[in-house]
Amino acid sequence: MGCVTATTSAPGNGAPRSRLSPGQRRTQLLDLGVSLLATRSLDELTIDVLAEEAGISRGLLYHYFGNKHDFREAVVRRAVDDLVEQTAPPEGGEPLDRLLASMAAYVDYVVANYQGYVSIVRAAAGGNDTLRELYEEARTSLMERMFSEDAQGEIVPDTDAARLMLRGWSAMAEELVLRWVVEPSGVTREQLLDALTASLPALIDVLR
């Protein structure tokens, strides 16, 4: 830790930095990075920005994250982990109600983290292979959860055909929610959620 350099801005958290292990400190910095993504795109979240916000030196950030690519990747990994965690459906209840609750949490997540989320989606859809892979992993987690949560296949049977439909439906959910946040077009949050939950059975029913 010889490369620690105090800067003029205060760390902003109450606890002295020395109490945290390097792993905890790294996690704390990642959380800060993810929270900065709420109002910034991924391109705007640089090592410099994080250094300033955390009140630590760029050198220390390089110590934790290697280089700017590793830093970006670590932040995106943390952001998509958060997405998966925050959209976990409640434990009990009917599959369709739990899907609705999970979709409501997804809408809230996108509203709260708009700038960063849209930049991750774009980077993943564009040519960035690492980010595409990371985001694809998150999509797969969300999808696999659907099958484990709905073990009886009440909403979606566990088949390749249903998985294909679910992929299309996820793309729709993403597009709809991202557009709705910017321009609700007279659609209420409830109508948005109803549209998402109503369209899934319509897609699956053609397979039966």
Added chain:
Amino acid sequence: MGCVTATTSAPGNGAPRSRLSPGQRRTQLLDLGVSLLATRSLDELTIDVLAEEAGISRGLLYHYFGNKHDFREAVVRRAVDDLVEQTAPPEGGEPLDRLLASMAAYVDYVVANYQGYVSIVRAAAGGNDTLRELYEEARTSLMERMFSEDAQGEIVPDTDAARLMLRGWSAMAEELVLRWVVEPSGVTREQLLDALTASLPALIDVLR
């Protein structure tokens, strides 16, 4: 036309080049460019590739298209015009049947032009503003056609809310068809088309 340089490869079309006007020749070259996109990504379609396939010099291509960015843009413009044209619904019939016919034509288009189409979608979804704008124009044309073809609003009423839903539905159609072409997952072409046509009313009904 002083910059014409004959190359060793034959032009491959029967008519002598001198019979075509510059405008016709440019169109012919664009059509060749678009047809090459069936099995190549946009990045792989370079001035060099087109020059070799057309049997003319790079210099002449620069004469027609200015620079490589303008060339790419012109090819994409032509490709999305083709997409809009080839997916035009039949003149008569019920709105839902015409939507089905249009979606069938879309599926066939994607099958026939997979490599180029997927690269255009990715470039548009990623950071390329010009290509995003071009592709967005095509999406808007496809959407506006839906409203003019279905003037009574039998499938989709002409409201901002319905337009939002239609955007989400288009994203699903794109994702589903692109994935289905690569990995049908046991879903027949008919089921795919049924899923697309069945899900649209489900999305619109929540608005009524």
